[in-house]
Amino acid sequence: MTGQEQGSQDGGRPPTLEISDLTLSLEGAGADPVDLVKGVSLDISQGQCLGLVGESGAGKSLTAKAIVGLLPRGISVTSGSITVGGQPLTSSPVNWRDIRGVLVGTIFQDPISSLNPVMRIRTQVEEVIKAHLTLSRHERDRRVVELMEAVDLPGHKGFLSRYPHELSGGQQQRVAIAMAIACDPLLLIADEATTALDVRTQAQILKLLRSLVDDMGLSMLLVTHDMGVIAGVADRLAVLYSGRVVERGRTPDVLSNPRHPYTSGLIESCPLDLKGGFRAEVKPIMGTAPIDAELIWDECVYAPRCSRAENKCRSHSPPLEEFGDLHSAACFYPLGDVPGDDLPGTSGKGDTSPLTPSGPVLFATAARGPGSPPQNGEGAEGANDVIVQATGLSVSYREGRTFSYSRKAVPAVQEFDLELRKAETVAVVGESGSGKSTVARALIRLEPNNAVVEGRRQILGADLDELGRGALRGMRRRAQIIFQDPYGSLNPRRKVVDLLMEGPRAHDLESSEPPLDRARDLLERVGLDRSFADRYPHQMSGGQRQRVAIARALSLEPQVLICDEPVSALDVSIQAQILELLASLAEEEGLAFVFITHDLGVMNMLADRVIVMREGKTVETGMVEEVLARPNTRYTRELIQASLVAI
């Protein structure tokens, strides 16, 4: 089937990459092998970009690694075949040195760890050339300069003799790309190559990758969790779920008319509208993906999360079915032709969250209640409503050891002002290094020991720097913080019930109600089953842990939650669930939020006002709609443009 597809497109030329019916299995000690990837078929023809999209554990990275023979120990190809440029990579023993770098170039997520820190840029790039091509010194020099031009880096001596740490993240990734394409490979694999980069850099790198495909005729396999990236770059896409391709087709077709409920859910979970623009709401997919051991192959892998699932889905595994025009999906009850005409698969019945009993539109910025725009707050009488206030807050870090602390501290945040009122959500937006996380901690006096804080910070009118220890502890009840990493913020040694009761115990808020019941009530408030009280953090998924972290913050009935990138470590569908929970807390319980994020889509959904930060300074402030529609500064404009999907 794949061959015919190609044939019709490409005049019979064999595809650059052809994966057919690939199965990758994990062979456990003594246990039966578990299939992590099953029956995956993909192909890419010359000058084409295929996006491989899926959430963590879907098998997308494993598939990519199988192509270059870098499967982790214990995982092997148990059936199916991979060919690159007509050369089979799975049948006979393969000399991988002739494949990696020559036929297939690979770029990984973290540029700094894929570059050797003690080698100059020129040497690194030359190494690759030397390893595979025999060129004279002169030719080699020319080739290095050519490559630098190809990735839009300066080719002069000064730049080439730098070390990786002297480059920015984007430049490092460009060097990694130059190394990947140094020997003119047929195929370029980009494995989450832009995930670790800031939005603006990400947009530039994606543009570069696309130009390589267009200008040099490279074929590219773009592995990512981000639908936005796919939408901007890939010609075709394949959606992986739990090791299976559930849908594939041309990018515009799939995005505008997804057939598989999961694809549709993934699109709806994305805070970006893939047609350009931001969404006011997301529709999360309920539940979580199965872990390896739970995989059952004689049913539809998505059935447990799918509200369209019927009996047939639980007894038979649906094959990929053609919908014409290269678009196929593995679903017995595919979605209809018109996008959005019926999407019960994403929410509605089977909805496990008690927080969203009503319709598909879960929240919207416009629906935010009283107190959202503080236009009436100009007079002094509004001061009672102010929950968090920062005036001229500056944070800097002293460097070095005790005996040699440098006199001059490195500034992280300068002159930060914030006035947060009841039931209001303010987003603090910026790229990495903008000081936004420093702000989050400094607002409630949780900055690290080596930080020097100037300016005033108040909670409910009390100046935190003037409070004694006891009073500070009391004040902390009012303002709680949620961190990005749900793995690190919960003590792995303690049960959920203890984690949830830690706050009340510390404040002697023991009531007549038994602690277990209180913990269970809290769990219910964040949409978790009451039975979770007995679990340990490692027995929960990332999204569940983040819910527990939120419940923990709520245990003291705070008036403001400071959220430091609370969803950026989570998978897209889980991210949408958590956003929905936070929005409902804002709406129904009147909590105020300080929302630290790098994601303008997330900001747009939750926040009333926004503070844009860059390198520690406040660049722009205003109402979210205002700022998005009419940004005042060039920086904000660039951020917005880079965030939007360019189709």
Added chain:
Amino acid sequence: MNFWKTMVTRDRVALVAAAILGLIAVFALIWPFVSPYGPREIHADAALSGPSARFWLGTDDTGRDMVTLLAHGARISLGIAVAAEILAVLSGVPLAMIAGLLGGIVDSIIMRTTDALLGFPGILIGLMVVTLFGASLATLMIAIALMTVPYLIRVVRNAVVVEKQRLYVVSSTALGVKPGTLLRRTILPNIVSPLIVQVSFGLAVAILTEASLGFLGLSVQPPAASWGTLLQVGYSYIRITPWLVLFPGILIFVSVWALNTLGDAGRDVLDPRLRDTVEQGAR
């Protein structure tokens, strides 16, 4: 304790090491009661005799039974080692916690002092202390404790610093949990395991040091016998009766090996990367 269970089930060699240590301990505890000979019982007729049915491992130059001597020596050698480590833990852990928790200048003073101690070869410290205060059980213990305590302080202090910065500790602080409670609930449990590993290495060092000092004649004095003093005595007769150094040597070697192996195995279990692979399966 889960830590030990994981360690021993994962690592067969560690199991063997633990078994050997157990055997040596049982031997040291039980044998003096079972033995037909006393530790000072002299058999002039059989001095310097080789292994036989009467004296399983032979006799020393005064005709004392080697097996009995080794058992009593084990009591002294292992006793000094254990006592020295207890001393090191009691003095080192509080210092390390103070350094780690307070940070700043206090941390610097404590840590630079331990660095200075580490600068001296261990045996030199031992020699200094023993020559200054005379060879007695107490000075031996202090000398050995002084040698192992810097390593212990380093390990525990670093564990405290790492723990202190963990997100869940910050998050508990945000909830208003008192520092004392935090120390008890999160920091202490997390330093126990690295502490056990370090103590295991420390015991090995202590046994070796006691043996070296004993060999130099600076440990317990005859007729009392430690493994080290037995080595010293045997060394004079190494050409005639090599087993006099052989048997104490084997015991020292085996117990040091076992303690180091246990420490290594413990460290493997503690290594977060390895721990992850244990928790998540082979993935």
